Structure formats: structure tokens, C-alpha cells
Amino acid sequence: MNKKKVLQVHPRDNVLVALQDLQKDETVSFGDKVYTLRDAVKAKHKFVIEDIETGGKVYMYGVLVGKAKQPIATGEAINLGNLSHAASDFVIGERHLDWHKPDTSAFKDRHFMGYHRSDGSVGTANYWLVIPLVFCENKNLGKLEKALVEDLGYGKTETVDIQSGQLIDLYKSGKSIEDILTADLATEVAAPKKERLFKNVDGIRFLSHTGGCGSTREDSDALCGLLAGYITHPNVAGATVLSLGCQHAQASILKAEIKKRAADFDKPLYILEQQKIGVTETFLSQALKQTFAGLMQANQMQRKPAPLSKLCIGLECGASDGFSGISANPAIGYTSDLLVSLGGSVILSEFPELCGVEQNLSDRCVDEATAARFSHLMKAYNDRAVAVGSGFDMNPSPGNIRDGLITDAIKSAGAAKKGGTSPVTAVLDYPEKQIKPGLNLLCTPGSDVESCTAEVGAGANIVLFTTGLGTPTGNPIAPVVKLATNTPLAEKMPDIIDINTGSIIEGTETIEQAGARILDYVIEVASGRQIIAAERNRQYDFIPWKRGVSL
Template structure:
């Protein structure tokens, strides 16, 4: 970024007030509020701002005729819905969707990431029996049906005060949801729920599990217990409310079951493990005009560092890579992997149409207030979280993420549902970028929240873990902030608590993707 300087009292340097992301772009991004009448010095002469342009929003630096493409990041973000003159605010009033299909190259561009130098980086984790390494040591109360949700919470609430005696146990989490009965287990929806529950049960951050049901639900407790892919050193007990004689009796039995686990779990200790054992989930929410400029590319740099070290990093939110999927398909390790991503995009197009919508219904009102206009613009910024590594695998929702490298999981754009899928797939740390100020937190995998701009970071500092807005402020580079994120990932994986953990978030954010027929 060129900082520039004020030229006169009423003439400012364009490069001091905006960011030009690619030389041929018709728009630049304001890094300060630009009132109508502001005069900007450009290589072509003086540009006068015609209408107010808030920070994070787009300013036209070239004329664009109605129907013409508008570019940002060197990519089309839409077509002009009216003639746009240089100096105008470019947003919903004059920019719409570009429905022209991008050409999808399949596995044509491959990147060799720089190999790590120096000693092998390690973190302090919980080595599990099958070789996986957890970053936390939790007890999970896994519910088969919503009918057992309140009972699960009662058990967790009763046990939590006792944890002061067991400092090496991170918590007791009630995994409650809105389904499990009236759903055919073999249906698509039933299968997704069971895959999600199995993913959490197999998560290396759970040392103990209590499986809790009502007794008459379609998805039975015993069927879950019999098929759980738990690690051999995971402590497992199960209860059904009807068999125990009701809620009060079940709470007593559940508390006793969890308390029996606590001394055994508390005896476990962290030990050094290579960072290649980390599984990183990548997500964003409450995005703004800075997301694709600061936090997302910085997180992409951190992701590349982990992948280069042999770890796994996985991007989600299929509806929010729509329009930018061509940037991922050309990076796929094979044509089959590229086609798998395109198949998920096509599935979402049909799914959205069947629900009476379309994938270009995005961005949200908050995204638009932050400067994002079209789903193309939002997606181009979102894929920056994936860095530059090759795309190694495409996963179904909550499918185990086992292929080393950068992967993609098919998840909705709704943040709690998306992150639930990533954690079910095995993410042991999550990084979540936000510009408007999302307050999401997750368990059992800790979530680092990365602010895209300094103003929001300062306003919501108790909810944020790192300020990536320094990139726009000119006090740090993308690479520098990316390296800070990487170091924070290692620290959090080793036990450092995140802002959301300090606030006790994460239990209510367990939200499995729910769809399908309920009878």
C-alpha cells in the first residue's frame, strides 16, 4: 500500500485514501470516509468524489458504461446497472450480478510452498491412542434427540462447578440439537445428523462421552453407541431417560457417570507434537469491504505455513465461494478433485432454487453496510483464506478430514452450522475472520477471531483475538500478520485460551445442518 501525503488543504493523494488492488480495476477501496466534494490527486489528474463513499466501500476511478464489467482484485465483481462515472460510489445502486459463467480450468496451476526452515515446530497437545492429537480435554454429553437436550444441560450445569478440582479437564459440553425423532435414520437428513454426532464423538478434544437419549426416538442411543468411531482411550457411558425413570433420576445418574471420568481425564497431560498434527478450520462471518484485503489473505498466509509443515487446513461455506470457485478448481491436485467442487456448487444451485432462492441472494444487509455489493465480490475475498496451496480434497459436510494439505468442506454459509461441520470433520483449531463483529465461539475446538479493521477491533476488543486491520493502517504487512496468526494458532493449540473461551461460548453454537423430511 502507498501511504502518500496530503498535497494541499483541499487536495488529497488518492493512494493515501484508498487501496487499488489490481492495476486494471475500475474501483478502489476507501480506507477513510470520503465525503462528496473530496478532491483526490491521481496519475490521470484530479478526481472529485461525487457522492459520499464510506470507508470500506468502492470508489470508481474510471467510467463504466451500463452493462460493463466492474473489476476488483483483477476479477469481475458484477456489471454496472447504470452508467458509472469516475468519482461515484459503486454499490447496490449501480452494481449488479455478473451472470456470465467463468471458465473453469481443472488442475492447471500448482504451487510448491516454501519448505519450513529450522527445527520442526511443535505444540503442546493431548496425544490420543490412535495417534491423533487433541488441543483440549473435554467431556461431551452427546444427545441422540432433542427430547434429551434439557437433561444434558442439567448434567453439564451440575458438573461444571466441580471442575475446579480437575484443572486438566477443560469443560463439560452438552451437544444438543433440534432433531433425532421423526427422522428416518437412513434418510439424507438422518445420515448427516449421525455423521455429525459421530464426528464429534471421534474428535480428539473429547476424552470422555456420555451418550444420552430419551428411549423411543428414531435414532436410538444404542445404535449410536454401537457405531461410534470413538478413540480407544475415550471413556464412554450411555443413558436413556425412560429407562432411568425420568429426568431427575437421569440427571443424578449422568452426573455420577461424568464424575467417574474426571479423575482419569485429569491425569492426562499435554506433550510435544509436531504442528503437522493440527487440523485447522477456516471460516468467516460478518464480512466487510476489508475482509478480502486484510484478515482473509493474512489467514491464507498462516494456512500456507501450516500446510507447508504437513498439517491440514480446510475451507468451508460453499455458497460463499460461488463465483470464485474457478480460483480453486485450477489449484486442484487433480481433475477429479476440481470436479468434486463443481458438483457441490451445482448441488447448491439446485438446492437454493428448490427453496425459492438463488446463490446470488448474498451478501447480507450487514455485509452490504460494510461495503460488499455482490456475492462475486464477497466470494473473491472469502477464498483468500485458502492461501496459495493446492486444493487437495473436497469433503461432504462433517466428513472426516484426513488428506494433508488444503481442503474444502461443503458447508452452508450460516456460521454455526458451517463451523459445526468443520469441527465434526476433525478441526482442532478454528480461525474465524470478521469485519462487522461476529461473536461466534466453538467447543471443543477453540476459535480464534480475527478482526478485519482496527475500528471494530477496538470497539469489540473483548470478543476479538487479533487485529488484522493494521494491514490497511499501514503498520503491518499481510505476511507479518499471517505469521502472527500462525504463532497464535500454535499457542492456542497448546492451551492458551481464546476470547470466546474466556466468555464461555461454544455450547449453543453446536448446530448440525438440518434438512430433509421429518414425519
């Protein structure tokens, strides 16, 4: 364990971060000063290093993150009782586009093995999609999934399936409730039941959702745009679309959104309308035949070498903790800078979690028009939230707060570290597609599954997802690499964690070393040589954003 007890993230900060649990009255040395703690300070939490009067400003990451509700004495921990959210106003100012590009010599001759599409994009996987245009088709979606997944070799027996059978046998043999509760059940997961028929198709993914009708036209149109983003995605070979016929999300809108993203779209696409075809059995039979034909076409694709510039990485965080902005987030920020320097693309989203760092991001926009769009989207989103009694300041979850992210500005300043230091080349509104290399900002909620769903819809062919508390989030078509911010989490939840960055907190690895290690791992995942935890767990989360307020 690192002997260092505290960390100052930025020279301007008037708080220190506890790297381990600290006791009340304990003395802590930092620089040439010694502080006596007035409170017990848990690891990940912060205490002030100067007396702060009521209304006084608290800084972390070099930015304003809160104002004192009452006097806070030197050595006192910040908490919800003495600190309220505050962030600096921002204006569209001068461009600050100079940045220190990282050394990319170790990666200049590297490539990944991907699926090359006719539009020049390259996928890190090769999936077939089955999509309902409206929630009314979810039941039919389930029937197709049952008919296709297991028989084509994409299903497997889970541990819980095995254990369920064992419990049934114990019950039939007359065992008591206590026997059931203390039974020693099997923990091994069986191998796939059948050999995969289509060797070059990584899977068939079924994007069930609750939209398409019964809400606003804005939501149904956005859903069509999101689904078009998935259909045209480089990780997708083609799609079967199930439409009822009368819903808001019309097939014609979907086709227009596809054309908007891919003018020369040439993937196999089958759209079936149940109200035209009639009998459900006939409808499903046609869908089954067309999907099978599409899989035969998709199976003709093979992985081939591709430059790293063809990677587009989504940058995501969820169940964050007080170490997120110190370890995992800056580590993938360095990965981001490496990829941008190599000609690749990254997408930073979760606009409620950029509150407080708007000035820095605005100044990094390549031109004033891009900065103006960022400003407009941020203010419009927050205003919309305030209008219904919320606001960006209400973004931190109970888990965030419990682990040291007291205000939205503290959470945001750490979350923004995922974007590295490169210029912002584009600002996208949901559900737009990423087309420019470099750092892209995408307007999404802070809700991690909605945000991750949107990043992939915008074109991310792999996602780096940091977590301090642990979350199993995955995606149907893009690998979601889970990074732990601390070693105890990585050891506690190894079934959902892919990479541990707790080494940064422990002082055994630098942010730059971790960032390069992460890019090495990304190359293996993108090439299909490394299977991530979310894929092993079949964690395929898909939640479209309804444009109403979701933080």
C-alpha cells in the first residue's frame, strides 16, 4: 500500500484528498505544513487546508466545485452539511488549442484486426441486429431470439440455470428451507450448447425498447435516429426491422435517418410490417428466413488489419467514486490523447457531468461556432431540467456522495478528465453521428446506460467505462471495457472488471503508463483476441434517451 496519505490534485486546490482512511485528531503532513484533522476522513473524501467563511469558495481540480454553507475550519471534512454545489460561469472566449501531444512511437506501427465496411469504417465486431420500431413488437422479437440464438450456437447455459435445476431436485427430495438456503450449489458455467454455425458472425443482437409510440414525436424521431446509428454502425453487418405499422416511428423516418448517416448504404436490411403481412406466424416466418439469409451474407466478412485511426472510443463512467477523477478517468484521458494523436476519434458525453468545466472545454473548441453550440446545448439542457424542478446540481447519486463526490462540480471536474487535453473538434447533439476525427462532445444524460447507448449510436466501436463502485453495464454491439478506479473493487468484483487502475492510487504506476496499457488492451479487444467481462456475462444494455429530463 502506498504510504502517501493525501493528494492535492491541482496546485490551486484548497482541499486534499484522503488516499486512505484518516482518523479524527490525526496529523497529516503535506508539503511543508502539518494539518490536524477535525473529523475522521474516509478514503476518497476531502478536507480543507484553510479556513473558509460562509459563502467561501472551495476548489478542486483547479476549478470552483462548491461554496461553504457555514464556516469550515482547516482540517474539517467537506460534506453535504457544509458545502453546496457551485460552478463558475463561462463565456465564449479565446481559443486555447495548443496541447502537449503524447509520445506515440510505441503505437505508430500497430494495427487491429477489424471488419472493413464499404463506407471506409472498420468494425471491432460483426453483428446482425433484430430491431423493433415500436415496443408492440417486443414479444415477436423475443420469439425470434428464442428461435435463433441457441440453435445457431450463440446461447450458453448460465450458472443460475444449473443451480435452478439443482434446487428443484433438492425440493423434490424433501429438503427443508434451511437445507435449501445452505445448499452447496455448482458454480461452473457450461460451455455453449451448440457449435456456432456462422463463424464470422459474432452474434445476433435484439434491441428491445419501450419507445416508438405513445410519447412525443421528438422522442420517436430521436429513436429512429439512434436505431439508424446502430444499423449503419461499423460493428453491424445488417439488420432485420420489425414494424407494427401505425406507430409514430415510421419505417420511412428510419430510412431517412439511415440515408442521412450513410448516403450509399449497402448493408442487407429487411423491414417487415406486421399490419401489412397479417398473420403473426407468417410475419415471423418471413422475418426468420430473411434474418437467416442476412446471416449468410454477414458470414462472408473476415477480420483484416486496420490502422488505429479507424478506432472510435466512447468515454464513459458510472457508479463513480472519489478516486475516479484521480486514477481511471485521467488514465483513459491519456489513452484518448494517444488515440487522437494517432488520427483516431473519441466521444465524451454526459453533459450534466461537464458542469463546472465548461470554460475549459469551450476554450478548447476548434472554432467559435463549435464553442457556441456547446454553450447552447449545455444551457438549454440545464434550463430544461430546472424547469421541472431539477438541475445539473442534482446529478450525483447517493453512491457518488457516499464515496466523496459531494457536489456535481466535484463529480464533473473528475469526469471531464476522461476527455484528455486535445482540442474539441466537434459538438454533437443526440443522436447525431460522429464524423470528425479527434475529441467529440456528445449531448447525453449522465445516466450511464443511456449515455453509453448514445455513444455507440454515434459511432463508438469500443467503449472505455470507468467505475469506482462497480457496475456491470455492457452494450449489444460495442465492447464496453470496464476499468476499476481502485484495487479493492477490482478484487471484489473480478467478474465484471477488465482493467484495474488502482495502481495509480497505490503509486506503482503513472497515469501515462496506465493509459498506454489501456490502449494495448483496447487493441486486443478490437481484434477479437480479448473477450471482455460484459461479453462473457452477456450484458447487453440498450436504453434510448427520451429527451425529457434525465440526468
